[in-house]
Amino acid sequence: MFLDESGFMLTPTVRRTYAPIGQTPILRGWDRHDRISAISCITVSPGRRRRLGLCFQLLPDDTNVNGDRMVEFLRELRRQMPWPLRIVWDRGNVHDRSKAVRAFLAEHPSIRTEQFPSYTPEANPDEGVWQHTKHGRLANFTPEGTSELRAAVTAELTRLQRNPKLLASFIRRAGVPIRIPVPSR
Numbered sequence: 001m002f003l004d005e006s007g008f009m010l011t012p013t014v015r016r017t018y019a020p021i022g023q024t025p026i027l028r029g030w031d032r033h034d035r036i037s038a039i040s041c042i043t044v045s046p047g048r049r050r051r052l053g054l055c056f057q058l059l060p061d062d063t064n065v066n067g068d069r070m071v072e073f074l075r076e077l078r079r080q081m082p083w084p085l086r087i088v089w090d091r092g093n094v095h096d097r098s099k100a101v102r103a104f105l106a107e108h109p110s111i112r113t114e115q116f117p118s119y120t121p122e123a124n125p126d127e128g129v130w131q132h133t134k135h136g137r138l139a140n141f142t143p144e145g146t147s148e149l150r151a152a153v154t155a156e157l158t159r160l161q162r163n164p165k166l167l168a169s170f171i172r173r174a175g176v177p178i179r180i181p182v183p184s185r
Helices: 067-080 099-107 126-135 146-161 164-174
Strands: 002-009 035-044 052-058 085-089 111-115
Touching: 002 126, 035 067, 035 126, 035 146, 035 164, 052 067, 052 146, 052 164, 067 085, 067 099, 126 146, 126 164
Parallel strands: 002 085, 085 111
Antiparallel strands: 002 035, 035 052
């Protein structure tokens, strides 16, 4: 599985639109710094079929991802997938360097971790999840508050869970050398 974390702000991700010339859309928002942090991972099942999945967790409002939050996510993954796991992630402080995460991994030797090379976010297929979510349907989205933002982010990530072809495209774009059969859906 390829794991990463990101954040969503109330301030919109501004993108170009196809509005008629001279009719520039106006995004009504204010300078609020409320945010929602999220963790997700693209899962690839072993074997010939290589089914793809997406697991995600949205943290409470204005909460940063830290070692304890990462352990909660890993614990939930372990509950959902009780077989041996291999996690590939970046060299972030909340991963292998966190004392809480190291302690959890020591208790669960069936979870092995690998790190991407330094400064290579484009190598992680899970970055595609964040790019697609933020710059796709949520571009120019100006929620009234974090509850509306949470609902929209949850809806988008749930939509991605149901789209294995799109998840496969994130893996291909990242250049990960594994063969992914074309999903039927």
